[in-house]
Amino acid sequence: MDRGKAELQTRELTINMGPQHPATHGVLRLVLDLDGETVVKCTPYIGYLHRGVEKLAENRTYLTALPLTDRFDYIAAMANNQGYCLAVERLFGIEAPERAQYIRTMVAEMSRISSHILWLGTHALDIGAMTVFLYAFREREWILDLFEMLCGARLTTSYARAGGVRNDVSQEFLDSLYKFTDEFPKRVEEYETLIDQNRIWLKRTKGIGVIEADEAVNWGLSGPTLRGSGVAYDVRKYAPYDAYGNVEFDVPVGKTGDVYDRYRCRMEEFRQSNRIIRQCIEKLPRGPIMAPDAPKLTLPPKDNVLKSMESMIHHFILITKGPIAAPEGEIYSAIEAPKGELGFYFVSDGTGRPYRMRVRAPSFVHASVIPRLCEGSLVADVIANIGTVDIVLGECDR
Amino acid sequence: MNFLEAAMQPGSVDFLYNIAIIVIKILVVFGVIMLHVAYATYFERKTIGHMQVRLGPMRVGPHGLLQPIADGIKLFFKEDIIPAQSDKPVFFVAPVISLVAALTSLAVIPFFDGFVIADINVGLLFVLAMSSLGSYGIILAGWSSNSKYSFLGGLRSAAQIISYEIAMGLSLVGVMMLSGSMNLTEIVKAQEHYPLGMFLFPQLIACFVYTISVIAETNRAPFDLPEAESELVAGYFVEYSGMRYGLFFIAEYTAMIIMASIGIVCFLGGWNGPFEIPYVPFAWFFLKLYLLIFVYYWIRATLPRYRYDHLMDLGWKVLIPLALLNIVVTGIVKVLL
Numbered sequence: 001m002d003r004g005k006a007e008l009q010t011r012e013l014t015i016n017m018g019p020q021h022p023a024t025h026g027v028l029r030l031v032l033d034l035d036g037e038t039v040v041k042c043t044p045y046i047g048y049l050h051r052g053v054e055k056l057a058e059n060r061t062y063l064t065a066l067p068l069t070d071r072f073d074y075i076a077a078m079a080n081n082q083g084y085c086l087a088v089e090r091l092f093g094i095e096a097p098e099r100a101q102y103i104r105t106m107v108a109e110m111s112r113i114s115s116h117i118l119w120l121g122t123h124a125l126d127i128g129a130m131t132v133f134l135y136a137f138r139e140r141e142w143i144l145d146l147f148e149m150l151c152g153a154r155l156t157t158s159y160a161r162a163g164g165v166r167n168d169v170s171q172e173f174l175d176s177l178y179k180f181t182d183e184f185p186k187r188v189e190e191y192e193t194l195i196d197q198n199r200i201w202l203k204r205t206k207g208i209g210v211i212e213a214d215e216a217v218n219w220g221l222s223g224p225t226l227r228g229s230g231v232a233y234d235v236r237k238y239a240p241y242d243a244y245g246n247v248e249f250d251v252p253v254g255k256t257g258d259v260y261d262r263y264r265c266r267m268e269e270f271r272q273s274n275r276i277i278r279q280c281i282e283k284l285p286r287g288p289i290m291a292p293d294a295p296k297l298t299l300p301p302k303d304n305v306l307k308s309m310e311s312m313i314h315h316f317i318l319i320t321k322g323p324i325a326a327p328e329g330e331i332y333s334a335i336e337a338p339k340g341e342l343g344f345y346f347v348s349d350g351t352g353r354p355y356r357m358r359v360r361a362p363s364f365v366h367a368s369v370i371p372r373l374c375e376g377s378l379v380a381d382v383i384a385n386i387g388t389v390d391i392v393l394g395e396c397d398r
Numbered sequence: 399m400n401f402l403e404a405a406m407q408p409g410s411v412d413f414l415y416n417i418a419i420i421v422i423k424i425l426v427v428f429g430v431i432m433l434h435v436a437y438a439t440y441f442e443r444k445t446i447g448h449m450q451v452r453l454g455p456m457r458v459g460p461h462g463l464l465q466p467i468a469d470g471i472k473l474f475f476k477e478d479i480i481p482a483q484s485d486k487p488v489f490f491v492a493p494v495i496s497l498v499a500a501l502t503s504l505a506v507i508p509f510f511d512g513f514v515i516a517d518i519n520v521g522l523l524f525v526l527a528m529s530s531l532g533s534y535g536i537i538l539a540g541w542s543s544n545s546k547y548s549f550l551g552g553l554r555s556a557a558q559i560i561s562y563e564i565a566m567g568l569s570l571v572g573v574m575m576l577s578g579s580m581n582l583t584e585i586v587k588a589q590e591h592y593p594l595g596m597f598l599f600p601q602l603i604a605c606f607v608y609t610i611s612v613i614a615e616t617n618r619a620p621f622d623l624p625e626a627e628s629e630l631v632a633g634y635f636v637e638y639s640g641m642r643y644g645l646f647f648i649a650e651y652t653a654m655i656i657m658a659s660i661g662i663v664c665f666l667g668g669w670n671g672p673f674e675i676p677y678v679p680f681a682w683f684f685l686k687l688y689l690l691i692f693v694y695y696w697i698r699a700t701l702p703r704y705r706y707d708h709l710m711d712l713g714w715k716v717l718i719p720l721a722l723l724n725i726v727v728t729g730i731v732k733v734l735l
Contacts (some may be wrong), residue, residue, distance in 0.1 A: 015546045037550075037706050128620060128703025134450035200620055200702045379550070380623075380705040 012040055017382070019048045025122060025386060026393035028367065032374075032382065039382060042374040044367055049397040057357040062088050062162060062326065063297055063318055065354065070156035072342075072361060073395040075118050078104075078111035078147070079337040081160040086241055087333035087344035088162035092297065092326065096242070099287045100164035105243040106177075106280040107150070107159060108335075109273040113184070114143040115338035116266045116273075123263070123387035124195060127204050132194050139187050142180060149173050162297040164290035174281055181278045188270045196267075205260035209373040209385040212257055219372065220365045223340025224265040225389050229257030235336035247279040259388040266390075321352050339363055339390055363396035423515050427504055434687075435651040436466035441688075442695050449699040473647075476640035481543060484637065488542035493638065493645035496535025500652035503528040507659045508583045510669040510679035521582040522574065525660055526567055529615060532653060533559040536617075539646070540634035551633025554623045554706060558614055561713035562621075566611035568721035569604040572728040573597055573664045582660075586668030596667040600731075603724040605665040607717050612657040614713070616650060619698035623706055658690040659683075 018029035027048035033041040053072070057065040069084040070077040082104050089095060096104070121136035144154040150173050151159040151166060159166055195201040211219070216229040226233055234251045236244040252268035254261025290298055299318055304311035328350040334343035340362025347356040366389040373385040440455065440462065447454025455462030480489060506521035508514040518524060533555060540552015574580055576597060577588035585597075593599050614621035623633075635646045662668060662683060671682030704712070 013546060013550075015550075034550075037554075124702065128622075129701065130446075130619075131450050131699050134452060138451055194700070195702065198702065200704055200708075203708050204702060204705055378706060380703075 019045075025391060028386065028391065028393055028396075030370070030374075030382065030386075032379070034379065037378045037380075039374050039377055039379065042371040042382065044370050046364075046367055046393065047397050049393045051398065053398045054357050054359060057354055059353065061318070061321070061352045062091075062354065063299070065357065066161070067156065067158045070158055071394055072359065072398060073115070073337060073339060073363065073392045074155055075392055076111040076115040076338045077155060077157045078107040078159060079115075079335065080342065081158060082108045082242070083333070083335040083337060083342045083344055085160045085162045086335060087331060087346055088297065089291075090333045091329070091331045091346050091348055092162065094163055094291050094293050094297075096164045096291050097288045098243075098285045099168075100289045100291075101242040102246075102280045102284050103165050103169055103289065104160050105247070106277050106284075107147075107157075108242070109276045109280070110143055110146065110177075112273045112338040113270060113277075114140055116270055117143070119266060119387070119390045120191060123384075123390075126383045126387045127201065129195055129198075129201065132191055135187070135191060135194070139184065146173065146177055146180065149176065161290065163293075164288070164298070168289050169284075174284070177277065178281050181274050181281075184274050185271060188267065188274075192267065202260065204380070204384060205263060205388075206258055207256075208259045208377065208381050209388055210256060210258045211369070211373065216257060219369045221340065221369060222362050222365070223336065223338070223390075224262055224269060225340060225362075225366055225369075227251065228254035228262030228265045228388075230255050235334050235341055239334070241333075241335060243280060243283075244276075246283065247276050249273075249276050259384050262388045326350060326352060334360065337362060339392065339395065340366065342395075359395075359398060361395040361398060363391040363393070364398075366391050367396050420515060423513070424505075427509070427515060428501070431501075431504055431652060431655060432648075434655060435648055436470065438651045438654070438691060439469065439647075440466045441691065442698075445692060445695045446699045449696070470644070473641050473644035478640040478642060479637075481545065481637050483544045485542040485544065488538050489637075490642075492535045492539035492542060493635075493642045493649070494535075495538065496532050496649035497645045497652070499528045499532035499535065500649045500656060503656045504652075506582055507656070508586060508663065508668060509683050511583075511586075513680070514583060517581065517583060519579070519581050522570060522580040522585070522660070522664075525656065526563070526570070529566075529653065529657070530559070530563055532649065533563075535646075535649065536634050539638065543634075543637035545637050548634050548636050551636070555617065555634060557706075558617075558621065558623060558709060558713075561710060562611045562614040562717070565607055565713055565717035565721050566615055568718060568725065569607040569611065570660075570664060571721075572601050572604040572724050575725070575728050575732060576600060582663045582668075586663055586670065589667045590670065594667065594672070595670045596665060598665045598667075601665060601724070601728070603720055603727075605661075607721045607724070608661060608665065610712075611717060612661065613694065613697065614709070616653045616657055618654065618694055620701040620703050621709060622703060623709060654691065654694060655687065658687050658694075661690060662686045 012033040012035050015032050015034060016029065017032055019027035029045040029048065031043045031045065032039050051071070053068050057068055060068070066081065066084060069080040072080045085104075117136045117140045121133040121140070124132035124136075147157055148154050150169060151157050211221075211229055213229045213231050216226050217231060221229075222233065230253050232251050232253045235241075236249075237251055249272045252265045252272065254265050299305070300311040300314050305315045326348050328348055330345070330347050332343055332345045334341050341360065342362060343360030345356075345358040345360065346354050349355040369389060370385060373389070374382045377385070443465070444454040444462075455465040458464040458468045480486065503525045505515040506518060506524050508517075536555040536559075537552045540548045540550075540555065543549070573585060577585045579585060579588065589595055589597050598605055635643055638646060666686050669679060669683045671685075675681040
């Protein structure tokens with residue numbers, strides 16, 4: 001008996017969760033040390049989706065680097081485009097006309113809805129509520145159809161331009177979108193009937209992954225992940241950009257900073273985004289969609305390029321050399337992307353290409369907090385915690 | 399006296415006749431239940447599909463009616479991958495244990511009056527024993543695969559089935575007390591004097607406990623922790639492929655049908671209905687069966703998954719005390735009346 005005892009050892013079980021795991025939302029890899037079902041240590045590994053986007057941008061002009069930004073947070077490409085364009089506008093010292101600002105605000109909020117819908121669906125699916133996922137995807141499909149109607153692309157939109165937007169919105173699009181905003185709050189209620197008061201859902205989310213306000217700030221969290229802890233920080237309110245200064249909306253905040261509060265925050269943001277979109281449609285001013293002083297940042301219309309010599313040369317120069325008059329200097333510009341604060345930092349050496357483009361991606365910051373949330377909890381909570389910080393690995397790895 | 403000698407005895411025609419009848423009964427039950435298992439998957443996909451604003455299978459045959467057959471053929475011809483480091487004999491035998499345990503229980507279920515393969519006196523006990531044996535299949539599968547995910551799935555399953563077995567067994571004690579028998583046919587007959595011909599109302603608590611325990615026992619959502627696809631990918635059978643995987647699937651659905659049948663026999667009055675349907679004595683039984691199976695799917699489409707420790711809490715702190723309370727109350731009522 002004694003010998004048997006001496007040979008028996010207990011040690012932690014190390015399991016590799018991801019990069020191919022249904023609940024890691026892409027290619028996040030977590031190495032978990034388990035004591036039974038309890039997580040003793042959690043180590044995230046990132047970089048499986050690294051494409052060197054920041055470096056790629058250095059070899060592209062300010063115009064042609066834009067499509068790269070679609071591939072950061074590919075669920076909310078519109079918001080990325082907007083963030084990039086605002087940073088470039090700030091660098092060049094131009095401002096988009098009002099109509100373009102409203103349109104950009106509108107589509108950014110649409111992408112926030114689409115991003116939160118995807119988050120809700122996958123988060124609920126991870127926790128086991130399968131139906132929410134398919135309900136959510138019904139509305140996501142609707143939004144993507146609207147995007148397609150607007151600019152021909154569903155995911156990688158590249159719709160915003162430095163100095164405005166690519167094309168004007170049609171009345172047909174606005175009507176469809178308005179109809180969507182009529183219907184959408186009812187759909188949000190539908191999601192809530194499934195999980196909001198569900199006892200299993202409450203047990204799985206309340207008191208799980210708690211992070212206090214001051215700690216959340218110290219970790220550099222932003223967006224709904226931060227607001228769930230009760231910090232009312234929202235770039236749209238603190239440094240309004242585009243048309244956010246002209247529309248009314250509330251910033252929902254949580255109290256305890258657990259998975260449930262973050263869930264409530266995002267559910268409330270559905271309604272606020274809906275509200276913003278409605279206001280944008282109602283207030284949409286007439287006028288140009290491209291700043292008059294931004295011709296060097298936009299391609300001439302395709303018809304002209306095919307017909308007139310002048311435009312073709314213009315097009316050629318823009319694509320190959322880029323805008324020549326980029327002022328020297330550095331600029332940081334941030335927006336409130338669906339996941340959190342998305343910042344673009346440019347260093348310009350006066351050529352047509354960025355000397356350095358650095359992206360402050362919320363997903364990258366949020367991925368780092370996962371071990372803090374997971375350690376000491378159960379395996380099932382790891383899933384809830386990955387869902388609640390809402391990371392997209394395309395943005396995290398870039 | 400061995401079988402051959404018995405067959406040679408005078409009057410052996412009766413003996414052979416009985417054997418032939420039993421074999422035919424076995425084949426009929428097996429065939430019918432296998433068909434039900436195949437179409438239970440189709441029914442599940444259709445039901446949940448429509449609950450989730452989609453159509454479910456539509457491609458194979460009209461409205462996807464041939465989908466289960468296509469799935470079966472596909473599984474049959476898939477490569478059978480066996481992990482190099484697995485414990486092979488156990489790995490081979492695990493799905494068979496699951497399936498055999500599930501199918502054996504069919505022997506004691508009375509589908510209608512007088513139709514039961516083995517009318518034994520400890521029918522209920524037999525079913526409970528077999529369902530416990532079935533969990534060996536899951537535990538051994540998880541262990542022999544030599545994969546950490548399967549292992550975790552197997553462990554969860556062991557804990558879950560032990561906990562819920564108790565609650566389930568205790569919830570059936572009340573039924574045994576009221577009917578005074580463990581023979582399933584007797585249990586059905588004992589219910590005829592009760593309201594609606596069911597034990598449902600006198601044994602409401604037990605029925606509640608039984609229904610929940612059964613969902614846990616068969617590893618269905620929201621208690622599908624051993625195979626939680628978002629946590630353990632597929633849990634205990636993650637390393638299985640081809641028909642071996644198919645066997646687990648068949649075992650799971652057969653177990654669902656068995657457990658629903660026991661529920662019908664013990665709480666819903668078995669083959670008896672509000673009125674007699676002529677020429678189809680099994681009609682009520684199967685209608686009730688479809689209803690219960692639908693409820694399983696409905697629950698799966700609605701609820702999120704329990705967490706491991708919450709599951710244990712529910713089993714030990716709620717269901718087992720409730721079942722015990724039910725036994726005490728049933729006993730007191732029975733003595734007083």
